[in-house]
Amino acid sequence: MTKIISVANQKGGSGKTTISMLLAGVSAQRGWKVLVVDADPQATATRWASAAPEDEPFPATVCGLAAAREKIHREVRKYVGAFDLIFIDCPPAIDSPVPMSSFMIADLALVPVLPSPADVWATRAIETLISNAQDFNESLQARIVPNRVKDNVVIARESLEFIRSNFRIQCTRSTLGDRTAYQQSVAMGTVVNRLKAPKAAGEIEVLANEVLNLLEL
Numbered sequence: 001m002t003k004i005i006s007v008a009n010q011k012g013g014s015g016k017t018t019i020s021m022l023l024a025g026v027s028a029q030r031g032w033k034v035l036v037v038d039a040d041p042q043a044t045a046t047r048w049a050s051a052a053p054e055d056e057p058f059p060a061t062v063c064g065l066a067a068a069r070e071k072i073h074r075e076v077r078k079y080v081g082a083f084d085l086i087f088i089d090c091p092p093a094i095d096s097p098v099p100m101s102s103f104m105i106a107d108l109a110l111v112p113v114l115p116s117p118a119d120v121w122a123t124r125a126i127e128t129l130i131s132n133a134q135d136f137n138e139s140l141q142a143r144i145v146p147n148r149v150k151d152n153v154v155i156a157r158e159s160l161e162f163i164r165s166n167f168r169i170q171c172t173r174s175t176l177g178d179r180t181a182y183q184q185s186v187a188m189g190t191v192v193n194r195l196k197a198p199k200a201a202g203e204i205e206v207l208a209n210e211v212l213n214l215l216e217l
């Protein structure tokens with residue numbers, strides 16, 4: 001049974017591509033057949049995979065389907081059966097039809113959110129979208145993933161507390177810190193456990209455990 005995860009938030013820079021690629025990479029290293037559908041015309045995920053050295057390719061397959069737009073669910077369905085896990089890396093545009101289309105076929109929506117007031121406000125829109133999608137796709141689960149968390153910054157701590165207590169979507173237990181290894185992994189076309197970055201690698205392992213557990217894998 002192929003599991004589909006849509007990584008979405010209309011706000012740019014919240015960590016959609018980072019979380020899609022790193023969860024996909026680590027799941028592939030664990031032996032699952034994993035596809036990342038790059039649904040963003042900016043093609044960051046595709047560039048990430050193409051930045052990998054020839055002798056050490058990115059562990060998951062990445063394909064660009066941004067042009068399918070509102071028909072993305074139909075295109076993704078063609079890969080069901082060929083992969084164990086499909087991550088859909090959604091574009092940030094507020095008016096894009098891709099998040100809603102992807103929620104129609106997804107088992108899990110992951111919503112990366114930066115703990116800052118502006119990002120918290122923007123998350124209301126995706127919360128409504130997920131709630132509407134659940135009217136059609138009753139088995140759609142959803143989790144907010146707090147990203148770039150800085151425990152020592154008061155406004156970040158307060159924003160995270162607000163997210164935890166004011167959204168209908170639960171937060172994942174695991175959070176990602178603000179770490180340069182996440183940026184290095186993009187530039188080098190790799191996953192964090194191939195860099196000398198034990199903290200980042202540990203965070204991704206823990207988040208992957210939680211996500212695969214939600215999907216009963």
Ligand SMILES: Nc1ncnc2c1ncn2[C@@H]1O[C@H](COP(=O)(O)OP(=O)(O)O)[C@@H](O)[C@H]1O
Pocket residue numbers: 011012013014015016017018019044092147148149176177178179180182183184186
């Ligand atoms: N936890 C993190 N720590 C440090 N940098 C991060 C982290 N998450 C994302 N970034 C960086 O922030 C930028 C935006 O992240 P990205 O995943 O591309 O966001 P999105 O796909 O939502 O637009 C990228 O430069 C990425 O490397």
Ligand SMILES: [Mg+2]
Pocket residue numbers: 016017018040044089090
């Ligand atoms: Mg992106």
